[in-house]
Amino acid sequence: MIIANMSEVINRLIDGDYTVATAESCTGGMIASTIVDVPGASDCFNEGYITYSNEAKMKNLGVKDSTLMAHGAVSVETATEMAKGVRAKAKSDFGLSSTGIAGPGGGSPKKPVGLVYIACAYGDNKCVVKELHLKGNRTTVRENATKEALLLLEKCIYKVEE
Numbered sequence: 001m002i003i004a005n006m007s008e009v010i011n012r013l014i015d016g017d018y019t020v021a022t023a024e025s026c027t028g029g030m031i032a033s034t035i036v037d038v039p040g041a042s043d044c045f046n047e048g049y050i051t052y053s054n055e056a057k058m059k060n061l062g063v064k065d066s067t068l069m070a071h072g073a074v075s076v077e078t079a080t081e082m083a084k085g086v087r088a089k090a091k092s093d094f095g096l097s098s099t100g101i102a103g104p105g106g107g108s109p110k111k112p113v114g115l116v117y118i119a120c121a122y123g124d125n126k127c128v129v130k131e132l133h134l135k136g137n138r139t140t141v142r143e144n145a146t147k148e149a150l151l152l153l154e155k156c157i158y159k160v161e162e
C-alpha cells in the first residue's frame with residue numbers, strides 16, 4: 001500500500017456514500033490499483049481508465065484536441081479535462097487524474113522528467129490541480145505521483161464534507 005491511510009480514504013468515501021473514478025496516464029493504473037488493494041473498495045470505486053495516448057484521452061475522457069494542441073498532454077488543462085471527463089463518464093462524485101513525464105526520456109527544458117499534474121474533480125464543476133516536480137527513476141516518479149493523487153483525493157473529500 002502506497003499511503004498509510006488509504007483504508008481511511010476508502011472508509012470516508014464509503015461512509016459519505018461517494019464514488020470515485022480514475023483517469024491515468026503516467027501512473028499507468030497505479031492509482032486504481034492502490035485503491036482496489038483496500039478491502040471494500042468495490043463499494044466506492046466505479047471505474048478507471050489508462051489513457052496513455054492522446055487519442056485515448058480524447059476518445060475515452062473527452063479531452064479536446066484543441067487542448068492537447070495548445071497545451072500538450074502534460075498540462076494543467078489536460079489534467080483538468082481528464083478528471084472532469086472521467087467523473088462525468090463514470091457518473092462518480094470524484095474524478096481523479098494524472099498526466100506527466102515519468103522518464104527516463106521524454107522530457108524537455110520546458111517540461112522536464114518528473115513533471116506531473118494531478119487533478120481531482122468534484123462538486124459543482126470544481127477541480128483542484130496540483131503541479132508536481134518529482135525526482136527519482138521512473139518507478140519512483142510513478143509511485144510518488146500516485147501517493148500525491150490519493151492525498152489530493154483525501155483533501156477533496158474533506159472539502160465536500162465542510
